Amino acid sequence: MSAPALLCLGEPMLELNRAPAGADGRPAYLEGHGGDTSNAAICAARQGAPVGYLTAIGEDGPGQSFLDLWHAEGIDTAQVIRRAGAPTALYLVTHDAGGHAFAFYRQGSAASTYGPADVPAEAIRAARILHVSGISQAISTSACDAVFHAIDIACAAGVAVSYDTNFRPRLWPAARAAAVMHAAMARAEIALPSLEDARVLTGLERPEAIAEFYLRLGSGIVVVKLGAAGALLALADGTRALLPPHRVAAVDATGAGDAFAGAFLARHLAGDPPLAAARYANAAAALSTTGYGAVAPLPRPDAVRALLAAG
DSSP states (O other), X not given: OOOOSEEEESOOEEEEEEEOOOTTSOXXXXXXXXXXXXXXXXXXXXXXXXXXXXEEEESSHHHHHHHXXXXXXXXXXXXXXXXXXXXXEEEEEEEETTXXXXXXXXXXXXXXXXXXXXOOHHHHHHOXXXXXXXXXXXXXXXXXXXXXXXXXXXXXXXXXXXXXXOOOTTTSOHXXXXXXXXXXXXXXXXXXXXXXXXXXXXXXXXXXXXXXXXXXXXXXXXXXXXXXXXXXXXXXXXXXXXXXXXXOOOSOOTTHHHHXXXXXXXHHHTTOOHHXXXXXXXXXXXXXXXXXXXXXXXOOHHHHHHHHHHO
């Protein structure tokens, strides 16, 4: 297998997603896989990108299930560490009229033990894009340091850095999260914040102002993900484009932002201009909401292109 062009670093988590009650009136939990950068890696791989993953997982059943999943999706796991004595993390997803809610069980997870000494410098130097997120840095001090170390390696080697905010207030206070993420974003060529996150992290309200904020930090490509309202693309050359939402039968928005990131990076690697890559990712993210769980509904290219063709 050739060196992955896209490397994603972060924390995979076993997912238990509550589905609607069945005929007996009892709800069921569907087992799946999650973790923001893992979701993005899988989505990118399904679009045809050569992808590798960087993390530590437990020597347990959930850890093995991730290895099986990544192998099935064609993701390079050569740099994945099996950590004895530390579990693979878990989260639950429930749904109500207000959307989806998460309960996380990640304390002491194998991924949270990941540190700078675990970062594979040569693999990063051989890549074209390193993708990380706020969660990658929030789970522990060592993981935060590992991300900064990976960014240092990538920037020194001319490898582009992609950063998705994915702010989780349960993991760290907003002020600390903002300071860390802004420091990382200042070195990222591709910024992929969500509107909800960015309003907290920047204190700004309007998507256009948020995009300008990240451009001023140093990113050349900024996509503000607007959820059900679509996305806003802003480039350092002055390009601005509002991408309207696609009408789909949405049932679960879990991982939609990760789907956007993975699809965008895959098309960027394939040579698409940023606007074309963002349009493709906007459609892929919409399709990812049409099934339950973070991974199962991640679309393939034929479905994305059909939605784009339908307008």
